[in-house]
Each structure stands twice: as structure tokens, then as C-alpha cells.
Amino acid sequence: MDLSRVFFTGNSTMNLERMPNEEKLSLCRRYYLGGFAFLPFLWLVNVLWFFKEAFLKPAYTEQPQIKSYIKKSALGLILWVAVLTTWITIFQHFRARWGEVGDYLSFTIPLGTA
């Protein structure tokens, strides 16, 4: 796989203008599939990056597929945000009360407060 297509390094640009449509679709698909490896940020990047392409540009052949990828990425992203927010809220609120379990789940434990 040509990494310069997935990770833009050096002189490559993030400018989708000059990219042919098949490449745009394949990039979008790669990011969509990559997000399933517990990488919701890939979905976030996918949504932000291809939003204009999918919904604001005039239609072209690959656009419906890109649209569907963006919608599914957005769905996955919202799901992840909901789960993480819920877990973080519960943990911050109840960690002190959980005693031993809370300590084993923590990476750093604050000094001097419960």
C-alpha cells in the first residue's frame, strides 16, 4: 500500500481537488474500515474531511458510496462518543466509592483526595 495515500507526509497535500474520484473513494473506504479497529478518530477525520465531498459538491459517480461511508462513519462516531462520555462520567463520579476496584482501574491516582 502506498503510505503516502493514507498518511499524508512531506509534500503531499490534503487537497482533494486534484485527486481523481476513484482515489477519493478508496481513501474514504480505507478510513472507514480502519475505524473498526477501535480507532474512532479515523471516523472523525473521515467525516470532517469528506463532508464537503459527499454532500456539498455536485454529483458524480462515486459520490453515493462516499455518502454512505460518511454516514456510517458518523454513526459509529456518535456511538463511540456516547459510550466514552457515559463511561468517563461514571468513572469520575464513582471511582472513589469503588475502593479497590477503582484503584486497580486507574492509571494515576490523585494524591491526597479520595
Place this chain on the structure above:
Amino acid sequence: MCVSSAAGVCSSSVEQKIYVELNETVPCVRLLNATHQIGCQSSMSGDTGVLHVLETQSDLDWILSSGPHPPYMVIMETAFFNRSVMMRMKNSSRVSGVAVIVSKTGLAQNFSPHTTCPNQNTGVYGSELANCNVTVWNPLGNGLSYEDFSFPVFALKDENQTQVIRKCYEDHNQRVNGSAPHYPLCAMQLFSHMHAVTDTVTCMRRTDLQNRFSINPEVLCDPLSDFNVWTSTRPLNSSAKGHAANESVVIAAARLDGRSFFWEQAPAAEGTVSGIITLLAAIQALYPVTQEAPPPRNIFFTFFQGEAFDYIGSSKMVYDMEKNDFVIDLKNVHSILEIGQVGLHSGRSLWMHSDPVSRKNDSVNEAVSEMMNRMESAAAGLSVSVGHPSFSQPLPPSSLQRFLRAGPIPGLVLADHQKSFSNRYYESMYDDAENLNVTYPPGLTPDEQLVYETDAAKSLAEVATLVARSLYLQAGGENNSLSNITADPKTVAQLLYGFLVQKNNSWFRSLLLSAGPGPPQFYIGLGPRIHGPVHSVTRFVQYILANLTGTVTNLTESQCQNPSELSTENKDLFSYFWVSGPASVNSTGEPFCVRASVRLSEAVSPAFELLEYGSRNYSTWTESRWKSIRARIFLVASRELEVMQTKTQQNC
């Protein structure tokens, strides 16, 4: 702006113009046990508040409800440091810290921050006799030391520094004609952030997790520990652990420690020092006679450290005896005499407390009655008299209770109180020389004060004579040798001076290296794990015992450190001390080697050896760690600048 000077001390000229650092302050720190935390805590970046001096009731209302610049940092006069005021402060959100002025002016008639029923959960009594159902031992206790405060509480002991603070308050913060003062106001910031929280179990668990998984492990708390000191009239082989053959031992015990509300402050005059001095003087009186006319039984003298915190030292010794890890075991013990608080009897009688539960057994009852009779006959020729309180009264808080937990042993606790303590300042900062009536006439030099025999010295010497004679009789000695056993009032006077007034005196200096000024403090501390060598009080008692009971040898310094190479010396039976020798005007002393059968034994709660941090049977007290404890005052020009000024740290 940070300029390092040549000495390596970082000074920031702007900071020095803003802040006045207060150097002579004493904090209150956090202590934890199996279930609770006690003491005080500040925020990580210190607690700040506008100063207000609490002198009258209207000041209290100003602080708690009407003052316009909360939160306040309260400068509390001595008279207001009591439970009701501190509880109101605790429940108020307008108080960010308290600095207590420690002085004798305005001191109440009694002040004891300890609980009313000390060590009630780790004694020998179950529910019927524990919890002070029969006698409340410390009725004047307000329990402040065992409360948990979420703001820092400091003690201001230095009069000059208190004056500086008062001046700042009077210049800027004082109310004029009842109206509120205007900015700029004088403010104080106290730093005493404690790392440990909740209880010992949590703190030890987090320390373990840190040690196992963290790159930069932080220890959060340390168990209170130190050493017990013991000696015996006939030397015991310290390498032979477990039951000692043909040894029947009478134990004479006293406690070595005390505490107060603040960290490392514990003058403990009546609570602890009276017992230590009595036992030391009794040992000195007994020693020559026990070498000339040895009684059938051995007499084992021991000083227990950490008794204020659920009997750390005595529980450890009993635990070692049960595990056969000590030079004697419980079957060797014939009886126990403990010296409790004996300093305030002043012409009245002393009391022999005994345990009613074990006395239900006939043989124990008979042994205890015999012990009381021997004590009464020993008191016959002296000016002290002894009596016994009512049969159904349980033992006061004492190390004897831990021995009784292991089995019925006949024992007595000698004390100057029949029911409740006579000590009105039990375990507080005010239990000092004045509480024992140890005062010296003006105009004496320190060396003259060292040997001046106060009335307290003479009275304690009488008690020591009584104890020594009773022990001799209890060990099976003959009646006719009794008159040779007399405690020396001069030794008692020197001990009183050294333990209550000034530890940097010529006698202590001749025994070991010099110590700081002022009286020694008897708080147990964290012992050799943290503070390096043994706690100073333990060291003093050890060397004084060696001085009083040891023999001078002519070993050289290197031989003194390693006596096992010499065939005449026995490292198993004796310890060897290299002492400085008495200094005179012309020269420092010539050091020499002293051989004595004085030893130290570890005083760490068995809960920490067994790793049962939530133990109900043993002491689980730990002291939290902290990074920095300091205090400073400064002027704030407005509320916004106050926030900025409190965040300024020394970035060096």
C-alpha cells in the same frame, strides 16, 4: 524572576518583597488507621485567606457569618482552641485555615485533645468493660486530635513571629468603628498537602500499586514505628529466642511516647516522663543490690514506644513472645508491674490498679494480692502510701492489657489517680514541666538547674524507691536488703531537667552527641525507615540506662564496635556503647567504651508484618507523607490579585 546566589539558595527579589515566610510553625498532619483518617489537610497549592484574629465572640460571628471577605484565615487565641469553636469552623465554608497561638495566657483550666476513653478497641476488655462503662479515664478529653479537618491547622509557637502577624493584622485588617476594612488586606497562605487519604488499607494498597506499576513510585504513607528499650538484672542471651530455661521473670514496664494535636509536639510530662524517670531511677537504685545479693527471679525492665497509638510497642513484644521470637516467652513471665502516670500524687497516695477479669481465677487473684501486699510493705518506711481502687474497676489504658490478651498474668498498674486521670492536659502540648510543678528559682545557670532538686524530683524519687523495693520483693529478694535500695534524688533531678526542660545539657552531652535546644518531644515518629537513626528519646533512654547500669571497659573504639573478636567480651549478653565522656571547661571529654545489657527491640505493629492493614487486633496507625509544609503572609490588593498571588511559587 529567579536569581541563584553563590550559596546555591535561590532568591527572588520580587518574591521577597511580597511574601514574608513564617519559619517557626508546627503543622497538624494526617494520620490514618484501619478505618478512618484524622488530622488536617490543605489543598495542593495551599489554602489562602484574609487574616482575622479571633479574640472575642464578635470576632467569631464576623468570621462565620458577617465578614465581607471570606474565606478567612483564623488566628486563634489560646482560649478559643476548644471543641465547640473548632467544630463550628469545620462546618463552615468561610474558614480556609486556622493558626493557633500557643501560649499560657488565656489557657483554660484543662485541655485534652485526646479521646475520653483512650485505646478502647485494642485493650483486653470486651463490650462490658471497654468503652469506659465503669470509669471514664479521660473525662476532660474533647477528642479534637481524632477529628478530620479539611483545612490546615498550624500552631504558632514563636512569640516574635506571632507579633509580626499581629502587626500585619492591626495595620490592615482591623475593623474601624465596626465597619469592614478595605483592601489591601493582610492574607496568609498555609501549605500542608497530605498524600494519603481514606484509611491505611487504601493508602497501603495504592503504595503497592505505585511500586509495582509506576515508573516513578511514590510512597503515600508510612507506619508509625520505632524501638522499645529493654534491659534485665541478669543478662539474657539475645541470640537464644523462645522459652528461656529456668528463667522466671518479673517485668517492670513504662511507656516511652506521647502525642498532641500537632505533629511532633508531645512534651508528655505527666503522661509519660513521670513513668520513664521513675523506672530509670528505680533501675539505678536496684542495680547494685541485685549484683551483690541477687534475688531468685530475674527482673526485666522495658520501655514501650508507641503506646499512644493502640499499643504499638507492647503488642509487638507480646507478638514476638508468642511466636518464640524474643529472648523470653510468656511462660517465663511471673508477674508484671507497670508504672503509669505517677507525677501528680503530691502527698496523696498512689493506687495499684488490677484487672478484675483475670482475678476471677483463684491463683491469679492470690498472686495479685501477694503483689499488693509486697508493695504495701515496701511502702512502709516511705512517705508515699499505696491503696487499691475498687475490685470491679478495670485497668486503665496500659501495656499490661496487651499481655493479658495473651493469657492471665498477675499484674499491677501503679498510678496517681484512683478513678479518672489527675492529668488535666493529657496528651496535649500543655502537659509540660509546669504541669508537673517543675520550676526552678530564677538566676540559676543551666548546669545549676541540671542538679537542682525540685520538690517534684524528691517526690518522684520516693515513688522510684517504692517501685524498686517492691520489685526486689516481688523477685523474691530478702526483706533485710530493702533499706539499701534508695533512689537518688539527684539523678531524678537531672532526668527531670533533661527530659522536661533542656535536652542539650552537660550530662546528656557526655553520653552522646549533642541534640537541639529545648525539651525532647515524645512523638513516636516514623523511626529508622525514614529518619535514619533511632528516635532521639529512645536513644537517650538507651544511653542513660547504659550509663546507670553499665560497666566501663578499657576497649578501644574499634574493639567497642566489634567486641566479638575478644574472648572476654560477649556480644550475645551485652551491648557495647562508645560514649563521649564528661566535658570540662578545659577540654572535651575522653571517650570510652561502656558494656551494658541494654538492648533495643523493634516496635512496629504486627499488622504490618502480617500485612493485615485492616486488622482489628493490632495497631494500624500510619502517618501520611507530604511534599512541603510552610506558611507565608502577604498583602492582597484585591480579590483578583489574591488568586494570582497565591499561585506564585518559587520556581527554583
